[in-house]
Amino acid sequence: MDYKKTLLAPVKIGNRVCQNRFFAQPMECVDSDDEGNPTDLTYARYENLYKGEFGLVDLEAITVTNESRARKTQLEIMPRNEKALTKFMKRLKEVNPKVLIVFQLTHSGEISEPEFSRRVTVKPLYGFEGDLLTEEEVDKIIEQFVLSSKIAQNVGADGIDLKFCHGYLGSQILRPYNDRKWKYGGAWENRSRFAYDLIERIQRAVNDKNFLLGSKLSIWEGFPGGCGSAGPDSPLMDITESIDLVRGLEERGAAYFVESLGNVHCSMAYMEAIQDEPYLSYLHFYFSNIIKQNVKPETVVIGSHFSSFRGKKNKLLSIEPEKSSMFAMGARCIEDGMMDMIGLGRQSFADPLTPLKLREGREDEIKYCTQCMNCEELMIRQKPVGCVLYNKPYTELFREVRKTLGKLAELHT
Numbered sequence: 041m042d043y044k045k046t047l048l049a050p051v052k053i054g055n056r057v058c059q060n061r062f063f064a065q066p067m068e069c070v071d072s073d074d075e076g077n078p079t080d081l082t083y084a085r086y087e088n089l090y091k092g093e094f095g096l097v098d099l100e101a102i103t104v105t106n107e108s109r110a111r112k113t114q115l116e117i118m119p120r121n122e123k124a125l126t127k128f129m130k131r132l133k134e135v136n137p138k139v140l141i142v143f144q145l146t147h148s149g150e151i152s153e154p155e156f157s158r159r160v161t162v163k164p165l166y167g168f169e170g171d172l173l174t175e176e177e178v179d180k181i182i183e184q185f186v187l188s189s190k191i192a193q194n195v196g197a198d199g200i201d202l203k204f205c206h207g208y209l210g211s212q213i214l215r216p217y218n219d220r221k222w223k224y225g226g227a228w229e230n231r232s233r234f235a236y237d238l239i240e241r242i243q244r245a246v247n248d249k250n251f252l253l254g255s256k257l258s259i260w261e262g263f264p265g266g267c268g269s270a271g272p273d274s275p276l277m278d279i280t281e282s283i284d285l286v287r288g289l290e291e292r293g294a295a296y297f298v299e300s301l302g303n304v305h306c307s308m309a310y311m312e313a314i315q316d317e318p319y320l321s322y323l324h325f326y327f328s329n330i331i332k333q334n335v336k337p338e339t340v341v342i343g344s345h346f347s348s349f350r351g352k353k354n355k356l357l358s359i360e361p362e363k364s365s366m367f368a369m370g371a372r373c374i375e376d377g378m379m380d381m382i383g384l385g386r387q388s389f390a391d392p393l394t395p396l397k398l399r400e401g402r403e404d405e406i407k408y409c410t411q412c413m414n415c416e417e418l419m420i421r422q423k424p425v426g427c428v429l430y431n432k433p434y435t436e437l438f439r440e441v442r443k444t445l446g447k448l449a450e451l452h453t
């Protein structure tokens with residue numbers, strides 16, 4: 041199979057063109073300065089992705105407000121950040137003008153860390169607390185998203201990704217569990233209002249056909265009442281609303297979707313398949329395919345979970361290794377029409393030059409992610425994140441963290 045041809049073929053996204061089928065997943069790295077601006081560590085990470093020739097880069101979850109956020113040193117996109125982000129984008133375009141970039145706009149809601157910010161919720165999950173958001177506060181959050189989209193446009197981003205995945209505020213409002221009787225809860229018409237108002241208002245504010253709008257969504261959050269379940273406390277999967285969301289966003293101008301599943305608190309294995317369960321990746325392909333079948337042919341669907349496949353030496357059962365390598369599997373998924381691009385998350389840490397090395401015929405030099413999850417541990421511990429296995433400063437940081445703080449209890453509990 042000529043996977044190189046498939047993966048290096050350009051693809052149209054909205055009115056723009058991605059130079060190839062590689063998508064760098066948004067990966068939070070907790071390395072901003074105190075005002076949420078990029079630091080040298082942030083520059084180094086993104087410069088590498090640009091050198092690595094990803095067709096489309098999704099800038100990690102960047103918060104529209106520093107009042108409620110998940111990480112102490114999380115990137116921020118408020119008026120005070122505009123100058124620093126302009127400089128950052130100028131540098132990236134100098135490194136490689138062909139790469140497209142969208143910013144993943146987020147509000148952490150109930151995942152906000154009370155130690156340094158305000159935890160807010162639309163309806164507290166069992167075991168969770170937080171200030172109950174009022175309608176006026178959600179209206180204000182919509183305004184913050186709109187303002188951040190304008191800033192993204194001003195600083196030179198090619199578009200935005202509305203984060204409706206993994207249990208952050210976007211998912212919290214959408215999920216059936218949000219059965220509170222208010223403007224943004226109860227009937228689907230109310231729960232989807234936030235997403236639909238948001239995209240419509242952003243569309244009007246940016247007023248630019250070339251500015252990409254899209255969303256990374258958890259089609260199924262994997263717990264009773266989560267997105268993609270049959271009712272507020274139902275354990276049954278029913279993705280009717282998730283499909284409706286995809287169609288509704290598409291009707292309102294979304295040009296692409298990034299498939300995801302799970303929730304950071306309770307169903308993380310769906311969000312990031314681990315070493316012992318790489319087979320969960322196939323579940324993601326199933327859902328990408330469903331999204332693909334429910335959108336217009338020109339809408340770009342981006343699949344996730346290719347870090348499980350590695351090179352030709354993976355240990356996945358049942359099919360010949362050369363058919364289940366990351367590249368062979370990615371090309372197969374595109375050729376079979378399940379998706380248009382392949383998302384690399386942890387693999388983009390392990391080797392940000394992956395697409396470049398494929399193009400130059402240097403596949404043997406690619407370093408593959410082993411799903412050790414040490415990057416995730418750094419993030420949970422609010423430390424700067426990178427590949428602990430192959431990137432020495434992060435190896436040393438991780439060693440230091442373990443020495444001073446001890447072992448972290450199970451990540452996937």
Ligand SMILES: Cc1cc2nc3c(=O)[nH]c(=O)nc-3n(C[C@H](O)[C@H](O)[C@H](O)COP(=O)(O)O)c2cc1C
Pocket residue numbers: 065066067068069100101144203205206256300311312313344345346347348383384385386387415416419425
């Ligand atoms: C350290 C770390 C940070 C992440 N940050 C984000 C993020 O900012 N936004 C997001 O949507 N997903 C985030 N994810 C999830 C990844 O984007 C991706 O969906 C997941 O890791 C599965 O892809 P992979 O198997 O290629 O790693 C993060 C994952 C990790 C391990």
